[in-house]
Amino acid sequence: MKQEHDTAARWRLVLGRYSDRALNQVQLDAEQLRLERTLDYLYNREYDGRGQVAGQSRHGSLDNSQLTAVNWLNSARKLFPQSTFERVQTQAIERYQLDGLLKDANTLQHLEPTPQLAKALLSMRGRMNSETRDAVREIIRRVVEQIVARLKANFVNSIHGRKHxxxxxxxxxxxxxxxxxxxxxxxxxxxxxxxxxxxxxxxxxxxxQRHLPWTVILCVDQSASMLSSVMYSAVCASILASLPAVKVHLVLFDTNVVDVSHLASDPVEVLLTAQLGGGTDIAKAVNYCERLVTQPNRTIFTLISDFEEGGSVAHLLGGISRLSSQQVKLLGLAALDEQAQPVYDMQMAQKLSERGMSVAALTPEHFAEWMAEVMQ
Structure with a gap:
């Protein structure tokens, strides 16, 4: 009987409001009630968004106070495992737009700094007030530091300490x-x-140890679907910029082209500068980057994109062909989704490959090794 009760209790927690009629006789203990109340505070927004009315509160007699965004955050942190809490936290901001977490600088300081949270905050920068911008910047800085700590050794060892x-x-x-x-x-x-x-x-x-000079041009698609790639590209640019004898150009584009090479060593500022959204004109960005090439045989041009060209395909392929004819090393880094699965236009990738560009879908860790191989 206990096993059946526990199973029914878990289903009540999973189904939320949908379970009220079928499972309303299931008695929850104090811990389960706290879990249910915390989950309801967030996920009932899903039902409200679909026009379903909650009716009377399911927890009107639990205590005298109603959960606020700040109290909910503290409660969720205590109730859930770390990985679960980080996911719930991100959904609160990204999917359910829990404004209470965005308007209070003190609350923002207590959020767990994860790449998912950083992306959610970056996508909602326009809704920040002046008091919370510094707190958001601090979260982005902490996330960037975590990523740099994970990736830098691999870049240094791969590029300046390659296997003999x-x-x-x-x-x-x-x-x-x-x-x-x-x-x-x-x-x-x-x-x-x-x-x-x-x-x-x-x-x-x-x-x-090799310290031959190289120029690395990172041409990064900053359309709305490319937020993860922009984040990791900014970090990779900062690591490359810190290496001796490597000159970095960092170019962001959608339908416009923005050269942020002067910020390449500061990934936080790059991320806060990036204007995510809009269309995609890869040809225009490639044309701009052609002008940055001064020593073609010592230049690596890396296009980081989903290759969904919204501009002229002919101009794009023509630009890649010109760079290839100059012996510029051409890399195409395809976009990855949240599960590290490649999401890109394979037909366009094939056309780029036919004109001399090596195309791959790699995690940032493997990107360092790929670049090191090209530098041999």
Whole structure:
């Protein structure tokens, strides 16, 4: 019976208002009541948005005070696991536009700084008042710092400490692990009984330091669907700008082109400057970036986009062909959705590839390794 009751209680929490008639006899304990009340405060907005009237409060006798946005936030943080709370928090702002979280600077200071929250806040900057802008900037700064901390070592090691295939290292580092040489050298130690390869001597590649000058042009689509890519592009630009002998141009575009190269070392300012939305004119952006090329054979042009061209396809393909003929290294980084699945125009990507651009859908971690390979 207890198992049946627990199952019914979980369904009541999942279904919310829809369960009132079928499960109204299910008794919830104090903890479950707090969960239900916290969930109702947010997700009843879904029903209200569909024109469904709540009627009497489901929790009118729980206590004397009504949940406010601030109290709801504190309650949700205590009741839910961290990963669940972060998701609920983002939905509160992004989907249900819980204004109470956006109008109070003190509340904003207590939000968990996650990339999802940063994107939600960036998309709603126009609704911020002067008192909350500094708090929003601080959240963006903390999120950017987290991303930089995760990505910078990989960029530095990949680009300025790349593997040397012909030199061996005594430094045991997973990034330097030479699995081909290790397997080849240890095949003689294969244990037939265990059906396992016993590694008696692992091998590691040495890394070489190279400081040859490169120009990296990051041409980033800032249309509404590209917010994640803009965020990570700004961070990647700042990391590249901090490396010796790498000159970075950062260009944002929709139907207009904005050169924010002077802000490349400050990803927070880039994100707060970006005007997300509008159409997409990739050809215009490529044409602008052509003017930035001074040493073609030492230039990497990276187009970060979903390749949904709203401008002239002929002009776009012509610009890519011209850059390719000059021996500019051409990379096309396709947009990824929230589940890191590629979302882009594959036909256009194929046309770009036919004109000399290497196109891939990669996470930022793998983008560093890809760029390092191009620099060889």
């Amino acid at each position: 295939r012909f030199r061996r290292s005594l430094v045991a580092n997973s990034q330097n692990f030479d699995w081909r040489r290790t397997i080849q050298a240890n095949l003689k130690h294969y244990n037939v009984d265990l059906q396992k390869l016993v590694i008696q001597q692992p091998f590691f590649n040495a890394r070489v």
